[in-house]
Amino acid sequence: xxxxxxxxxxxxxxxxxxxxxxxxxxxxxxxxxxxxxxxxxxxxxxxxxxxxxxxxxxxxxxxxxxxxxxxxxxxxxxxxxxxxxxxxxxxxxxxxxxxxxxxxxxxxxxxxx
Amino acid sequence: xxxxxxxxxxxxxxxxxxxxxxxxxxxxxxxxxxxxxxxxxxxxxxxxxxxxxxxxxxxxxxxxxxxxxxxxxxxxxxxxxxxxxxxxxxxxxxxxxxxxxxxxxxxxxxx
Numbered sequence: 001x002x003x004x005x006x007x008x009x010x011x012x013x014x015x016x017x018x019x020x021x022x023x024x025x026x027x028x029x030x031x032x033x034x035x036x037x038x039x040x041x042x043x044x045x046x047x048x049x050x051x052x053x054x055x056x057x058x059x060x061x062x063x064x065x066x067x068x069x070x071x072x073x074x075x076x077x078x079x080x081x082x083x084x085x086x087x088x089x090x091x092x093x094x095x096x097x098x099x100x101x102x103x104x105x106x107x108x109x110x111x112x113x
Numbered sequence: 114x115x116x117x118x119x120x121x122x123x124x125x126x127x128x129x130x131x132x133x134x135x136x137x138x139x140x141x142x143x144x145x146x147x148x149x150x151x152x153x154x155x156x157x158x159x160x161x162x163x164x165x166x167x168x169x170x171x172x173x174x175x176x177x178x179x180x181x182x183x184x185x186x187x188x189x190x191x192x193x194x195x196x197x198x199x200x201x202x203x204x205x206x207x208x209x210x211x212x213x214x215x216x217x218x219x220x221x222x223x224x
Binding site for chain 2 (some may be wrong): 043044048050104
């Protein structure tokens with residue numbers, strides 16, 4: 001059974017703080033993704049990675065960076081958190097680029113005050 | 114650019130059929146997907162359809178694809194309270210396994 005875990009379910013941070021969101025998958029998947037989910041906007045892709053140390057910008061990368069030092073771990077970094085980054089953050093992985101299914105973690109609800 | 118549109122809410126009575134609709138813009142999409150998100154959880158793949166098909170049935174789920182109108186629908190027969198969730202339509206963008214998601218339709222099933 002594929003498992004994607006995220007380091008926190010809920011997180012509260014202050015404006016200007018550096019925030020790390022961690023995601024780990026246990027199925028040796030090549031691709032990993034970070035999305036944010038906002039009501040009425042659906043899921044928007046922030047960054048994705050198709051291999052260790054490789055990263056590609058998604059649709060809304062501004063204000064975010066990522067790190068993939070090991071295949072199983074994909075980190076999302078908010079360099080200086082702002083209130084408009086308050087959102088639900090979802091991590092996903094897929095076996096290869098041709099895979100039909102992305103497997104999602106439970107999400108991290110981040111509040112920036 | 115690519116875009117996927119869904120209505121935000123649908124309310125049905127238990128036992129009725131639910132039909133969730135989606136329109137997309139990228140005619141080169143190879144696959145189209147339906148994902149389900151239960152409260153407090155991530156998304157799970159429900160079903161998908163290849164773009165050269167016009168219908169796919171899987172137990173209570175029927176997917177219809179009208180490629181000419183770029184319209185996708187998901188029909189849930191005999192809807193149950195456990196089907197209450199947010200349903201996302203998604204299309205493959207062809208770039209490294211990327212998916213483009215719609216806004217999600219929140220299905221509410223009343224007993």
